[in-house]
Amino acid sequence: MTPLVSVLIVEPSDIICEGLRSLLHESGRFNVLAPMHDTTSLEERLPAIRPDVLIVNPTLLSATPKQQLAAIATMRPSMPVFALVYQYVECSLLECFSHIIDVRASRSSLIGTINDALKSGSAKTVKVETDENYELSDRETDVLVLVAKGLSSKEIADKLSISVHTVNSHRKNITHKTGIKSVAGLAVYAMIHNLM
Amino acid sequence: MKLADLIKANHNIMLLLPRFGIPLGFGEKSVQDVCAAHNVPVDFMLLICNVYTFDDYLPDINQLAATNMQPLVPYLKESHRYYTGERLPHIEAHLHHIADRVEGKYGQILKQFYADFRREIEDHFKYEEQYDFPVLQSLQNGERRKRSQMSHSQRSHSGLVDKMNDLPQIVYKYLPGNVLPEETIELVFDILQLSADIQKHALIEDKILIPYVDWLERSMK
Numbered sequence: 345m346t347p348l349v350s351v352l353i354v355e356p357s358d359i360i361c362e363g364l365r366s367l368l369h370e371s372g373r374f375n376v377l378a379p380m381h382d383t384t385s386l387e388e389r390l391p392a393i394r395p396d397v398l399i400v401n402p403t404l405l406s407a408t409p410k411q412q413l414a415a416i417a418t419m420r421p422s423m424p425v426f427a428l429v430y431q432y433v434e435c436s437l438l439e440c441f442s443h444i445i446d447v448r449a450s451r452s453s454l455i456g457t458i459n460d461a462l463k464s465g466s467a468k469t470v471k472v473e474t475d476e477n478y479e480l481s482d483r484e485t486d487v488l489v490l491v492a493k494g495l496s497s498k499e500i501a502d503k504l505s506i507s508v509h510t511v512n513s514h515r516k517n518i519t520h521k522t523g524i525k526s527v528a529g530l531a532v533y534a535m536i537h538n539l540m
Numbered sequence: 541m542k543l544a545d546l547i548k549a550n551h552n553i554m555l556l557l558p559r560f561g562i563p564l565g566f567g568e569k570s571v572q573d574v575c576a577a578h579n580v581p582v583d584f585m586l587l588i589c590n591v592y593t594f595d596d597y598l599p600d601i602n603q604l605a606a607t608n609m610q611p612l613v614p615y616l617k618e619s620h621r622y623y624t625g626e627r628l629p630h631i632e633a634h635l636h637h638i639a640d641r642v643e644g645k646y647g648q649i650l651k652q653f654y655a656d657f658r659r660e661i662e663d664h665f666k667y668e669e670q671y672d673f674p675v676l677q678s679l680q681n682g683e684r685r686k687r688s689q690m691s692h693s694q695r696s697h698s699g700l701v702d703k704m705n706d707l708p709q710i711v712y713k714y715l716p717g718n719v720l721p722e723e724t725i726e727l728v729f730d731i732l733q734l735s736a737d738i739q740k741h742a743l744i745e746d747k748i749l750i751p752y753v754d755w756l757e758r759s760m761k
Contacts, residue, residue, distance in 0.1 A: 407548065436594075523713075526699065529706030532653050536646060536714045 348375035349462065352395035354404060355428055356381045360447065364399065364428075371455050383412070390419050397458060399426045399445060402433050410440050424461035478521045487514040489539050492531035543571045550593040555737065559618040560585055560611075581608035588615065591748075592740050604752050610680065612749065613673045619741050620665040627734045628658050634727045635711075641719045650710060657703045661738075664700060668745070676749065679756040697742040704735040 351374050355361050361379040368374040377395060380386060383404045398416070406412045416425060427438055430447035438444065443461045445454060480488060483504075490500045497515065501508045524530050534540045543566050547553050557564065560580045575582040587607055590597045599607070635654055639647035678685040708731045711724060 523709050524706050525702035526706050528653055528656055528703060529710060532649055532706075532710050533714065535649050536710075 346373075349373055349396045349458075350375045350377055350394070351397045351399060351458075352377045352393060353379040353428070354381075354383055354386060354398070354400040355379060356401065356404065360428070360430070367451055367454060368458075370451075373455075374458075387412075387415055387419065390416065394420070396423060397426070397462065398423055399428050402427045402429065402437050402441065403431070405437070409437055413440050424458075426458070426461070480518060480521060484514050484518050484521075485539060487511060488518050488530060489534055491515065491518075491527060492534040492540060494527065541571050542568055543574045544568065546571055546589060550589070552592050552737075553589050555622075556585075556588060556592065559615055559622060581611060583607045584609065584611050584615075587748075588744070591744055598743075598747055601751055601755050604748065605755065609752060612752070613677055616673065616741075616745065616749070617669060620669065623734070623738065623741075624662050624665060627730075627737075628661070631727065631730050631734065632658065634723070634730065638711075638715075638720050638724055638727060642716055646715055650715060653710060654707065657700075657707060660703070661700055664697075672745075672749070676753050676756070679753060679760070682760075684757070684760060697746060701735075701739060701742060704731075704738060707731055708735070 351368055353361050353364055353376065355364075365376040365379070368376050374397075377393060380389075383400065383406065386400075398420075402409070413425060417423075424443050425441060426443045426445045427433070427441040428445050428447065429438070443457065445457060449457065486504060487500060490503065495503070497508050497511045501511045504511070518530070519525055522530070522533055524533050531540075543562075554564075560575075560578065562574055562578050562580065566574045569577075571585070572582050574580075575585055584607055587599060587603075590599075632654060636651060639650045641647070642650070675685050708728045711731070712728050715724065717724075
């Protein structure tokens with residue numbers, strides 16, 4: 345038998361807490377922990393309670409919700425955190441959450457949403473892209489040096505016997521790879537890397 | 541609403557207070573009372589606070605028309621004075637302190653980039669104060685004035701913003717990392733703070749000053 349998934353609800357309304365507890369309990373998969381009514385001691389208590397899922401009313405978060413959610417995510421990286429929404433909540437606040445439970449959701453979609461989140465693993469994490477190459481190609485390096493010398497795309501195209509369109513596409517890639525946008529900044533890049 | 545609560549919600553608003561001539565030490569006074577005490581129109585002050593607080597906030601022309609915009613030019617000039625008189629020299633001194641300890645050519649390259657950037661931004665501000673702001677001020681006094689080149693400075697904001705994007709990256713990505721690491725991180729934070737501030741400032745000029753001048757001109761016809 346798979347172990348029960350423990351769920352912590354942080355919500356001031358007893359009616360909502362009890363309704364949610366009852367729906368989750370029915371499915372037989374969840375163990376709903378004693379709810380908390382505010383987030384003041386949430387971070388201190390998380391390490392002891394160790395829930396698998398956190399469902400929190402977003403309006404209860406501190407004045408710096410992003411930081412608070414980030415702190416929670418660091419403590420329990422694999423725990424999905426749901427915003428429990430039944431009133432108007434600022435978009436910017438909702439965007440801090442990777443999952444949302446709408447209080448009008450049906451019984452089955454509620455369980456489905458939580459199961460999906462558990463399957464997909466941890467909430468928002470920084471993904472390490474391995475397939476992207478940030479080294480400039482030889483051609484890009486040629487273009488970079490000419491840009492740094494102050495040549496226009498047209499002049500560079502003539503000099504390298506390629507189209508202006510190709511030059512611009514190289515320039516776009518250079519900025520994407522280096523993060524540097526201005527001509528003066530690219531000149532610094534070229535000088536520091538001994539390209540000119 | 542208390543002024544203190546406004547700052548609690550967005551601490552960057554504290555940077556705006558000197559530009560409005562509002563000193564600290566306002567206790568529990570409301571935004572309204574503090575503004576009244578220092579002759580700042582509260583609707584204008586809140587307009588600027590909203591721009592600095594919400595990334596997607598932009599007032600439409602009806603809202604601008606209903607706002608007391610008299611303090612716009614003095615506010616923008618005061619911002620310029622803060623950037624050129626305080627932040628840019630402070631960052632430069634810090635940057636030179638670090639660059640002088642970097643071996644080889646790196647320090648010199650960084651100093652040159654900064655010097656060019658600073659000159660460009662100061663020229664830009666001077667141009668606006670000399671050519672753009674008087675256009676608005678005469679319109680506000682009910683006179684028309686030629687403004688053939690008003691869009692000039694608007695165009696070059698993007699170039700300045702690009703350089704502000706590049707400067708911290710050059711410092712933390714390409715400068716040898718073994719020289720004064722704590723101070724370098726501090727310098728990067730100072731630059732990022734100034735960069736965010738100046739981007740909001742450019743937004744006020746591009747999306748509030750220019751449309752407002754356009755609207756005043758149209759409504760004078």
